[in-house]
Amino acid sequence: MSPMCSLRDTCAIVGVGQTRFTRGETYRTPVDLSLEASAKAIADAGLKPHDIDGVVCSPLGGKTDDIITNFGLSDLKYHAISSMGGASNVAAMQSAIMAISAGLCSNVLLFFSWNGYSDMRVGGGKLPVSDSTFYHYRLQFEKPYGYWSPAIVMSAWVNRHMHLYGTKSRQLGEIAVACRKHACLNDDAVMRVPITIEDHQNSRAITNCLRLLDCSLETDGGGAVVITSAERAKSLKQRPVYIMGIGEGHPPLVAEQVPGRPDFLNMGAASAGKRAFEMAGVTLKDLDFAELYDGFSFVVLFQLEELGFCPRGDGGPYVEGGRIQLGGEMPVNTHGGLLSQAHVWGINHIVEGVKQLRGQAGKAQVKDAEIGLVTGFGAVGDCAAMILRR
C-alpha cells in the first residue's frame, strides 16, 4: 500500500531544550520541568510560546492543558498523546509531522519530563501505573511470582538470547562502556566516570544475566523539541534538521505481554526500522550515527540486530572492538544515552540527534554527520524509529 503523499522531508526540528538531569537534589514537579524544557526549545527555535499551535506528548510530564495555560495559548489547533512507553516520544513525532503536513497546525511542541529518581523509581518496583488491560493481567499472573521489575522481565529475553546465540555478559558490557565513554564528553551527563568491562562485570548482579551497569539510570529531568514545516524552518534561528523517515512497530501481542509473544525476540524494531527507512529513501549504510533507546544495554544489542546492522544473534560480536564508539564504524548513543546521560524516555536521544546534525555536539561530534537514526523502545517491546538529516 503506498501513501497518498510522502512525509519525507516535509518537516524539520527547529528547537531543542533540556533541563538539568538530577538525582533528587531538589524536587520539581514534572509540569515545572516540562515547561522549562519547552521554553528553552521554543527560544532555541527563535520562536515565542504564542507561536506554538500544536502539542504532542507521552502520558508523562504534564498534559496539553498545562502548555495551553502556562504559555497562554488562546487557540491550540492540534494535540496528540502517544502511549508507547519509551517509544512514545519518537512515535509522537509521527503525529507532529502528519499534523503539520496536513496543514492542521504550524509549530508543534513535543515535551517530556518525569521524576525517575525522586518519584517513580522503576528499579524499586514503582512502575508508572498503566491503564492498559495487560497491566492488570500482570498484577494477576506475574506480580505474585516476582516477575515484575523491567530488569526481571527482560532477563527472560536475555537468557533466551544467550541460550540461542551464545551472547555473553561481557558483550553487554561493551555497550555500557561505550555509552559511559560518550557521557564523559558531555557536561549534561549524570555519570561521567569512565568504566571498563571489568567494572561492568564487577557491578552488582540484578539477575543471573543483568548487572547494575546494564541498567539505565534513574533520573529527574525533562526535554522538549519544536517541529515545523521544512519551508518555515529555513527562516528560523537554527540550522533545520529534517525528518526523512519515521515509523512505528508493534508486535502481535502487546508490549506488556512479553511471555506469550510468538516470535519472542520480536520487539517491533524491525518493522519500525523498515518503515522509517522506506519513507526516508536511505539505508543503514547512509547512517553516520545511531541514538538507540537504551533502557538496558541489551535493548541496544537487540535493536542492532532487528534494525539490520547485523543478523539476529550476531549482536554480541557486532558491539565488540569499538565499533559502536565514537570513531568507530557506527557510533551509538553519542550523548551517553539512558545508561549514562539520563533516563528521560529518550527525549534526549532526539535532542542529541539534532545536535549532531547541527554540528553542536561538542566533544562528541561525529565528523561530517549528515544522517542519523533515533529510536524509542516501549515497555517491553514495541518500537519507533526516526531518520534525521541536515
Added chain:
Amino acid sequence: MAEYEKPLPDCNSDFKEYWEGARNHKLLVQQCSSCGTYRWYPRPVCGECGSFDHTWSEVKGNGKLFSYSTVYRPPMPEFKADVPFTVAIVELEGASNVRLVGRLLGCPPEAIRIGMPLKVSFEDVTPEVSLPSWKPA
C-alpha cells in the same frame, strides 16, 4: 502460620474460575469455544477466529522451560527473603503458543536449562490462594 506478605492475585476478579481451579490444584487455560485455540493471557476475544465464546479448560500441566530469570535483587521488599529465586516462563505441552509465568521450584540455579521438562506444582500460599508453579519433571 506466618502472614503471607507477597502480592496476591485478586481471586474475585474476572478470572475467578482460574483461581478456583488453582485452589483445587487444577491448571486451567482459556480456550476458544469456536476454534479450540488455547490462549494466554485470558481475554474476551479469540485472536484467531474472532469468537467471544470461551471455556476454562483443564490442561495436564506438563511443559518445558522456555526462558527464565533468576533474581538476585528483589523487585520489592516482600521478595527479599526468597532471593535468589527463579521465575520461569513455561511453554505448555499441547498448546505451544501458551506460555505461563510461574516460580521454578526445586531446581538450583546451576541446573536450570532452557528446554528442560517441567510439571506444574501448586503452592498453597494462603487458605484461599494457590499459585501454579513448576518443578523439574
